[in-house]
Amino acid sequence: MRVKLAVAPRMGREVVVEEVILDDLGDHDVRLKVMTCTICHSDIHANTGEHGEYEGPGAAGHEIAGVVTEIGSKVTYVKPGDRVLCSEVRQGCGNCEQCYNDRHWFCENIPPMSFRVPGCFTRLNGERVVQTCSGTAGFATYTNAHEAMLCKLDDDIPFEIGSALACGFMSGFGAVLNRSKPTPGQSYAVTGCGGVGLSAIMGAKHCGCVPIIAIDINPVKLEAAKKFGATHCINPKEVKDVVQAVKDITGGYGVDHSMVAVAGDVKRMTWDLTALYGQMVVVGHEHFRNEGMHEFNFFDFLLSKKLTGCVMGGVTLRRDIPKYMEMYRTGQIDIDALLSNKFKLDDIQEALDDSERGALKNIVICDDEYAQKLGL
Numbered sequence: 001m002r003v004k005l006a007v008a009p010r011m012g013r014e015v016v017v018e019e020v021i022l023d024d025l026g027d028h029d030v031r032l033k034v035m036t037c038t039i040c041h042s043d044i045h046a047n048t049g050e051h052g053e054y055e056g057p058g059a060a061g062h063e064i065a066g067v068v069t070e071i072g073s074k075v076t077y078v079k080p081g082d083r084v085l086c087s088e089v090r091q092g093c094g095n096c097e098q099c100y101n102d103r104h105w106f107c108e109n110i111p112p113m114s115f116r117v118p119g120c121f122t123r124l125n126g127e128r129v130v131q132t133c134s135g136t137a138g139f140a141t142y143t144n145a146h147e148a149m150l151c152k153l154d155d156d157i158p159f160e161i162g163s164a165l166a167c168g169f170m171s172g173f174g175a176v177l178n179r180s181k182p183t184p185g186q187s188y189a190v191t192g193c194g195g196v197g198l199s200a201i202m203g204a205k206h207c208g209c210v211p212i213i214a215i216d217i218n219p220v221k222l223e224a225a226k227k228f229g230a231t232h233c234i235n236p237k238e239v240k241d242v243v244q245a246v247k248d249i250t251g252g253y254g255v256d257h258s259m260v261a262v263a264g265d266v267k268r269m270t271w272d273l274t275a276l277y278g279q280m281v282v283v284g285h286e287h288f289r290n291e292g293m294h295e296f297n298f299f300d301f302l303l304s305k306k307l308t309g310c311v312m313g314g315v316t317l318r319r320d321i322p323k324y325m326e327m328y329r330t331g332q333i334d335i336d337a338l339l340s341n342k343f344k345l346d347d348i349q350e351a352l353d354d355s356e357r358g359a360l361k362n363i364v365i366c367d368d369e370y371a372q373k374l375g376l
Contacts, residue, residue, distance in 0.1 A: 005121050006139035006348045007129060008058045011049045015139075017346050020129065022142055023120040029144045030078060031070040032086060034366040037138035038063040038163040038339070039355045041194060045263070046115070046133030050287050054116040057123060058130045061138030061364070062088050064145075065153060065162035075147045083153040085162040088113060088134045089170070090148040091317045104316055110148045120144040139348055141366055151321045156329065159370065160342075160363045164195075164335050165324055167312065168361060171283055172196040172261060173333070174313020174320060176203030179281050180257045184208030187255040189246060190230075191270045192262025192284055193221040195338055195361045198228050200259050200283075202333055205229030209257070211249055215242060215270075216262075218358060227337060236269075246273040260284050268295045271307070279306040339363055344371050 005020045025031055043060035045051050064086035068078045078084060090113060092104030099107055119131030120143065131137050136145045153162040172195070180203075182188060188204040190197045193216040204212045205228065213232045214225030222233040232249055239245050247254055254275035260267050263286035274280045285291055301307070315321070327333045340359035343351035351362045365371040 001142065003121075003140055003142040004345060005059055005129070005137065005141075006061070006345065007123065008047045008060075008132075010056070011047070011054060011058060013044070013048055013352070015047065015349055015352065017348060019124060021122045021124070023122075023144060025070060025072045025144060027072045027074040028147055029072045030068055030075055030147050030150060032064065032066040032084065032143050032145060033069050034064055034066040034138055034140055034143055035159040035370050036065050036163045037061040037364045037366055038160065038166075038168070039351060039362045039364060040168050041355065042133050042167070043139075044352060044356060045286070051133055052116050052288070054130045054132060056130055057127050058132040059119065059121060059137035059139065060132050060134070061140070062134030062136075063163040063166040063168065064136075064138035064143070065159040065166065066366075069142070071147075077147050078150055078152065083155065083159075083162075084150045085153050085166045085321065086136065086138065086143075086145045086149050087151065087166040087170075087312070087317060088149070089312045089315055089317045090135070090146070091151070092148075102316065105311075111146065139345065139364060139366070141345065151317050154325050154329075157325050160339060161328060161335050163363065164338055164361060165321055168195040169199045169324070169333075169335060169338065170313040170315050170320065171310075172199030172201075172259075172313070173203040173206075173324070174315040175259060175281055175283055175310040176200050176207060178314035179308060179310040180259065180279060182207045182209050182257050185210060186257060187211050187213070187250050189213040189215060189255040189258040189270070189273060190225075191215045191258070191260050191266050193218070193225045194262065196283055197221075197259070197261035198224055198338060198360065200261055201225055201228045201230050204257075206332065213246055213249060213255065220358065221360075224337075224360065228334070242269055243273045250275070254278060257281070271296075271300065271305075274305060276303040276305050279308065282307070282309045342374060342376055344368075344376055
């Protein structure tokens with residue numbers, strides 16, 4: 001089947017939309033008509049090799065929402081016509097020891113996620129396209145995905161909201177609820193206020209945290225942080241000592257909980273503004289070789305301060321996404337405010353460039369009829 005796909009001909013920032021061949025379905029695969037695929041900064045990092053270098057052409061897009069058009073012979077969860085979101089998170093089988101212990105990421109019966117491996121697309125010149133940051137690539141008119149990557153999308157949830165739920169929102173909001181697990185009245189600081197960081201601020205507000213401190217060098221993002229629940233905002237370019245500023249807000253102790261939601265050399269700073277009895281969760285990262293922990297010492301942990309990480313919010317896909325849809329429906333979370341600008345698939349390079357300039361979360365509309373419905 002011939003479809004349109006945004007391809008990076010080689011590892012780098014430039015992509016082109018071209019016609020490619022989409023594979024036939026495997027037994028557990030589902031074919032999706034992609035309606036929307038929101039841009040996560042991981043897509044940009046992946047195409048440029050910051051999440052691991054690769055050879056040959058690459059494709060990205062992992063915040064996918066669409067409609068099932070065809071299913072493999074052993075697919076049981078969905079049928080043609082179902083509205084779904086497609087995520088990096090895989091629902092486990094539910095029947096193995098790992099799933100029984102809520103460790104679906106380590107499911108013994110569902111294939112693990114594979115990045116930087118040949119995907120389901122082939123260019124017309126015969127080159128196999130690498131999937132750079134997910135189990136499929138969503139900047140396309142159609143794509144194939146393992147059924148374990150899918151969660152049904154309620155009829156009243158717009159596709160673009162489904163896309164945002166598929167990664168960025170869950171990575172921040174879920175990390176607060178599932179990894180930090182703050183109690184009402186505890187303090188929380190978020191370093192990096194992009195889509196993930198703002199979602200974490202929503203999570204901290206939902207849990208009743210106070211104060212909630214947003215840290216970012218972009219004034220626009222700090223203003224957005226206030227709308228999502230931040231009680232204090234700190235711009236490191238305007239404050240001489242961020243750590244001391246946080247301690248001044250928290251009675252000299254530092255915050256109970258902190259999160260690093262951006263790549264870069266901010267982890268030690270965030271650690272130092274966390275109380276000696278607190279916990280720091282790391283979500284944002286860059287290239288593996290630049291993530292050494294050379295600045296840390298055993299004594300940093302002696303008084304029980306904790307350091308941990310969280311991937312994709314630690315969610316169980318089909319348990320948590322329905323909850324988030326209900327929270328969105330009832331106004332408890334504001335995902336619309338996370339979304340920035342809409343672009344057609346043919347304009348994806350412009351969308352990626354706009355994301356790099358600071359847009360929170362751009363929406364790529366991959367279906368022409370849906371784009372027309374949205375006024376594009």
